[in-house]
Amino acid sequence: MGPVAAILPCGTRLHLQHGPxxxxxxxxxxxxxxxxxxxxxxxxxxxxxxxxxxxxxAPMTPDAPEPSGRVARRMDRAxxxxxxxxxxxxxxxxxxxxxxxxxxMTQATPLRRAYVxxxxxxxxxLTGDETFSMAMRDLGGRDLGRIALHASDGIxxxxxxxxxxxxxxxxIADSVTVLARNAAAADVAATFIANAVDLPGHPAIRRVxxxxxxxxxxLGSRPVVTHCGDLTENEVWRAVQNGHKVAQDMYKTNxxxxxxxxxxxxxxxxxxxxxxxPNRTEIAEHA
Numbered sequence: 001m002g003p004v005a006a007i008l009p010c011g012t013r014l015h016l017q018h019g020p021x022x023x024x025x026x027x028x029x030x031x032x033x034x035x036x037x038x039x040x041x042x043x044x045x046x047x048x049x050x051x052x053x054x055x056x057x058a059p060m061t062p063d064a065p066e067p068s069g070r071v072a073r074r075m076d077r078a079x080x081x082x083x084x085x086x087x088x089x090x091x092x093x094x095x096x097x098x099x100x101x102x103x104x105m106t107q108a109t110p111l112r113r114a115y116v117x118x119x120x121x122x123x124x125x126l127t128g129d130e131t132f133s134m135a136m137r138d139l140g141g142r143d144l145g146r147i148a149l150h151a152s153d154g155i156x157x158x159x160x161x162x163x164x165x166x167x168x169x170x171x172i173a174d175s176v177t178v179l180a181r182n183a184a185a186a187d188v189a190a191t192f193i194a195n196a197v198d199l200p201g202h203p204a205i206r207r208v209x210x211x212x213x214x215x216x217x218x219l220g221s222r223p224v225v226t227h228c229g230d231l232t233e234n235e236v237w238r239a240v241q242n243g244h245k246v247a248q249d250m251y252k253t254n255x256x257x258x259x260x261x262x263x264x265x266x267x268x269x270x271x272x273x274x275x276x277x278p279n280r281t282e283i284a285e286h287a
Contacts, residue, residue, distance in 0.1 A: 029111035037108035057218040078184035093186030098123035124153035157183030161190035173197035197243035206227035
């Protein structure tokens with residue numbers, strides 16, 4: 001089946017779906033023209049990615065040649081700075097698709113405010129006094145706090161990763177939400193931080209080779225988490241701090257603007273204290 005497009009019942013949002021790509025799009029301004037541009041660009045995105053899939057699933061190296069497609073090049077730029085560790089360009093695919101669709105919308109017509117939500121990886125466009133806000137929730141629906149962005153913040157991307165999400169995870173985080181310069185950069189960073197929320201070798205954590213769960217996984221035989229059993233409060237905090245260290249390093253190098261990490265009711269944050277408001281009944285703040 002080819003791409004499917006539909007205006008949602010609210011009348012103000014566009015739904016685009018093709019294979020694994022599922023977008024919810026909003027725009028304030030010339031909405032009809034913005035949505036037309038989004039639909040036209042979306043028609044070819046999946047095939048462009050399929051055409052270079054072998055390259056996109058290969059481990060990134062500092063000297064790897066740049067791919068051809070526009071979305072693929074966004075994925076390349078987002079992951080290249082992380083090439084010292086194992087990463088493939090697929091770590092940025094959801095965010096890069098969102099960035100690409102938002103970009104063609106804002107090029108087609110001036111918009112006051114717009115967003116492209118690709119399964120929780122969100123590209124954001126704000127001008128003037130416009131704002132963007134959203135609630136953070138874990139997989140069980142627990143309220144983790146609020147994110148409030150203004151145009152002056154210069155943040156154009158948000159992504160969330162964790163165990164039980166759409167992608168396989170090397171870590172045990174319930175949720176890691178990242179704010180960054182674009183959605184592709186946030187997507188990669190959220191993956192790395194969520195992978196670092198972990199207790200390597202812990203007997204309560206079950207792992208299996210990624211390619212045993214999905215034979216086409218770009219993670220190959222790397223062990224991904226399939227279950228996390230009981231942990232003590234101290235173990236939970238150690239796992240969160242392992243991720244927090246990675247988030248802090250990314251914040252200090254301006255790779256991200258903020259990150260909020262949660263595991264089993266314990267949370268911490270790197271950067272962005274004025275943009276992310278945790279639910280104080282859930283967060284455990286430690287210096």
